[in-house]
Amino acid sequence: MINKILLEILYRFKLTFSKIKLKFGIKTGFVKSLMIAPYKGFGSREKVYLIGRVLKDRGIGLSEISDSRWKNFSKMYKRFMSWEIPNVKVKATINGDSWIAETDDEGYFEFFINPKQPLQNTTPWVSLELELIDQIVPNQGKVNTKARVIIPTKDVEYGIISDIDDTIVPTGATRIWEMLKTTFLGNAHRRIPFPGVAAFYQALEKGTDGKENNPLFYVSSSPWNLYDFLTEMMSVHGIPLGPLMLRDLGLSREQLIAGSHFDHKLSQVEKIFELVPDIPFILIGDSGQYDPEIYLQVIKDYPGRVKMIYIRHVSEKRKETVLHVKNKMKSLGVDMLLIEDTLKAAEDALSKGWIREDDIQDIINEKIQDGLNNS
Structure with missing residues (x-):
C-alpha cells in the first residue's frame, strides 16, 4: 500500500514537472516546432492498429558512417531527452474517413480503426494521413505526416x-x-x-x-x-x-x-x-x-x-x-x-x-x- 502511494506521488511529481517544463519551453521559444512521430501500424482489412507520439521536433536526421562517437551520443541524448506533448488531438484519415485520438501523459496516441468498408489493398502497405488538430505553439502552422500500416494481401503465405x-x-x-x-x-x-x-x-x-x-x-x-x-x-x-x-x-x-x-x-x-x-x-x-x-x-x-x-x-x-x-x-x-x-x-x-x-x-x-x- 505504501509503495503504491509513493508511486502515485512520484508520478504526479513527474507530470507536474513535465507540464512546467513544456509551458516554459513554449513561452521561451525553446519549443517552437512540433512533430508527429508515427510508428508503422498493422492489422487486417477490417481493423487497423496504429501508435505514435507527438513531440517537439528534435531535428535528429539520418546518420553517416563517418559520424563521431560524440555526434552519435548527441543524437541519442536528443532521443531520450524528448519533449512530449500530452492531451492533444490527432486526426487519422484513410479513404476519406477520419478518426480522432488524444495523446496521453507521455505524448502517445493510439488508434484502433474499423474502416467503414474493408480495405481493398493489392500491396501490403497502406498509407494514412495524420494531422495535429490542436494549436500548441505560436505560429504553429500545419503539423501533419503520413503513416504506413501493413495489411496482408490475399497472396500472403505466412x-x-x-x-x-x-x-x-x-x-x-x-x-x-x-x-x-x-x-x-x-x-x-x-x-x-x-x-x-x-x-x-x-x-x-x-x-x-x-x-x-x-x-x-x-x-x-x-x-x-x-x-x-x-x-x-x-x-x-x-x-x-x-x-x-x-x-x-x-x-x-x-x-x-x-x-x-x-x-x-x-x-x-x-x-x-x-x-x-x-x-x-x-x-x-x-x-x-x-x-x-x-x-x-x-x-x-x-x-x-x-x-x-x-x-x-x-x-x-x-x-x-x-x-x-x-x-x-x-x-x-x-x-x-x-x-x-x-x-x-x-x-x-x-x-x-x-x-x-x-x-x-x-x-x-x-x-x-x-x-x-x-x-
Missing part, C-alpha cells in the same frame, strides 16, 4: 515475427555495459547484423512466389525512443521494414521503470496474432532473454498458428533450459531449431518449402561478404 537484440544484431543484451556502449556511441551504420540475416529475412518476405507479400514484425524490449534509430539501421543494412513493437521505459502509475521483458513481448506478439488473423507465423528469437519461453506460451494460446521457431544460440548458460522448452514445443506439434548460423535456419526453411532455392545463394553470398566486412 507472417514473420522477430526479436531484434542478439537475434538480428549482436548487442550483448545480457551484458548491460556492452549494450549501453553499443547503443549510445554507435549509429545505424555501425550496428552490423549477424551475417546473412538481411538476405534471409528478404527470402522469408518473398516466400515461394517472390512477391514480397509476407509481412515482418519486430518485437523488442527496447524503448520507443530508439524507434527511428532501429528503422534506420534496418534500412541501411537491407533488412525488410515492418512494424516495431517497443515499449515505454518511464515511470507510470503502475510501475517505477518498466514492466517485465516477458510480459511485454508476450502481449505484443499476441496483439499481432489477434489483429492479423487467419495466417500462420514463423517466430525468430534468441536464447538469451526468454524468447523460447515466450514463444511456447504463444503456441499454447494460439494452437495451429505457429509454423516454426528459430532461436539463435547466444547463451550457453541457458542451453539446457532452451532444449527443455524445445521438447515442450515438440509435444505441442511445433518444431524449434536452435542455431548459431543464419544459413542453418535458411536451409531448414528451404527444406520445408517456405523460401526459394534461388534465395539461398544470396544468403550464402551475403554471409561471406558480411564475414569479410567484420573480419
